[in-house]
Amino acid sequence: MTTESVSFTVNDSERTTEVTGSETLLDTLRERMGLRGTKEGCLEGECGACTVLLDDRPIDSCIYPTAACAGRAVRTVEGVGEVDAPSLLQQAMVRCGGVQCGFCTPGFVMSLTALLEREANPDREAIQNAISGNICRCTGYTQIVEAVEAVLVESGRANTAQGATS
């Protein structure tokens, strides 16, 4: 099988990898780079379990060709926080019960990390829209939304203008 060499950053480190023509970013991350935090739920762009950030925007890595990442910046859940030092959002997800089985969680964390970087004080609707490409079968979503609201309060952003960009 013919392969090509692709270079991009993953969680801020430069990576160069050989990929086959149609290889997805999900396979490259999980199988070639051993980054197993990004999950596979459907392989058809429906569930959002495989969400990563590409140049700060959430994408479904299961349908995204790695070849198209050349020169760009990929971020995965491994780059968001450490087990001993989770991000504010990750802490709030656990505390508010936004995690049950946890399989969807990395995808939600990526979509919501992007939202929190993009908007200073998103309202409930904006939060719900930001995760409209992520399926969670366990939590019923409310406690995930509450986790984001808890982060806004904690980081002093809840009183800023809603809808403004940070």
Add this chain to the structure above:
Amino acid sequence: MAIVVAESREQAQAAADAILLDIEEWEGITLERAAKGDARVIHPEWAKYVPTFGVDHPVSDNCACEVTAEPEGVDEAFARAAHIVEGTYSAQRQYRAYLEPKAATATYEHGRFVITTASQYPFNVRDRIAQLLAVRPSDVRVVGKTIGGGFGAKLDGWVEPLAALAAKVTGRTVSIRTSRAEDMLTCPTRDNATMTIRTALDAEGRMIGREFSCDMDNGAYSGEMPRLASLPLSIIGSVYKMHGPMRASVRLWYTNTAPTGAFRAVNGVYLYMAQEQHMDEIADLLGVDRREYRLRHLFTDGEKSRTGQVFEDASILRTAFDKLEEHAPWQEVLDGLKPNRGVGIAAGVWMTNPMPGEVTIKMYEDGTASLITAANDNGSGAVSMGLTQIVASALGMNEGDVRSSLPDTDVSGYDGGSRGGRTTAIVGTAALEASIRVRDKLLAVAAGLLEASPEDIELIDGHARVKGAPSSAVPLAAVAATATFTTGSISATSSYTSPPIPFDAGCASGALFTTMSTPTYHVHLAVVEVDEVTGHVEVVRYIVVQETGKVINPVGARGQVRGGVVQGIGYSLYESMRIGDDARLVERSLESYRLPLAVDVPEVEIIFMEHPDPLTGHGAKGLGEAPVVLTAAVISTAVRHATGKSFTAIPITPEDVLFALVDAESDS
């Protein structure tokens, strides 16, 4: 069946593509066809089959289980009825759609299978592999992994026996990971069913007789389904009291479709849907307010259900209605409805699965403890949050110092599986008992170290301390280490199962169980808005009043309720594993199988009524299943209220609503 084993997904796919299947096509037999009773017999050898549950439940031709009740006086009741109300209700299949498709890894070495799998019920998987591969259960070791959602789908073996067989044949470690499409095709779904309820009413509006029938789809092979055919009998008639007999006939049919199976709250969702729609129809016919009619028919404490179970605390249901009334007065809700909105109200009783569970608690010499059990977190946190919390508080330890391990059938005692809301209640009781025994051992050793009597010592903040003398204390690490090197390391094992409940053995024939263990009581209310242009139904308000026993972890408890309600919203309005005319499943991907999203869900208002169970440790009762039970009941009755049209088939899709509205227009 053929299995392809290869070194990569691509290789396996290519090999599978190279296989040519020559299939002789037979007529597809769906539930509708099977229930007529004259279809081709799917298993001509049925009479030779080993009954699924050891006891010989009635089976014949395509009927995989039949449960009937034939009390006297039904025909007489109908003969003297002032009114008769009859309704037929149906529900489609629901796919569990856990986010992690099924997977398993197997090895076979020295005559033993070792299977690693994210199973809700490792001992069941062990026994299934042993059964299918004709080996002893002890020849199989099942090691659990964290579960990416299950909702009942990961209770039985499916990928595991295949992996085990392949490992034995190849002599290699074999992994199976299903794709989403494979998972959808092979995962037993919540069963589809059709029910008819016919009730005779006297001039005062009392229910003096009833006929009830229920046809359930078993699919081509049976797992737990024959057992579930007993449940309709308990449910229809356990919430609202009748003043007369009920004739019942429940039939579970073999069809040549993909098998069905137990999904969170099993058939309760559609049975309550049918019962509550029927109650609304009766109340409307009589011109009585729907809530009022329900209140008139509640049981009181100590009354017997139709199956002879005494409901000691039945009046909790009335209190639940009162709580709902305080929170959202019925008349105010009705008066405040905007155009195109409707409200539904429903009540139910649910149970806690009584299967046994076992816990071992082992102290380490660093003062931490490990909790060893085959009970597992199926997303509920019942083990990693609930059980560890129970142990930590009994032993005066920090929560982080009690760690639960993953199941291992070689190490853990038997456990009845993560299901039926049983883990916190049943396994929590075993955990509490084992903790008490560990505490006694710690106190005995600490007594020697502190030169005090055990009764005067308390366990607090990771220390054993003389009561009232905080400076007289030793760390648990020292206590545990001392024990290890003197009397022996400290551990204790306990198991628990709920006691059996007396019932009336003559209430039905063919029933495999007829009681609701550790019942809990529930009232739900939903307000929906129907979009006349698109047919879309939005749930705008949802209230849950749930009797819970003692709530151990409030955040987790609320999460269970919200998650359950949202699965129920999906069930009621979007989710449908359709079966085509050819008896094959239509849905093959999450693109056409519509799941609820964050934008679809209302804020669920939750009122817990704590009512500790006298038997279980800390008084916990089942909590995680019940929230889904009444969803289709309240949503379907609310849509009926909003539109003035009955929607007796679940899910109620936008097309159904539009058709009904167009019909209504052409009528007027």
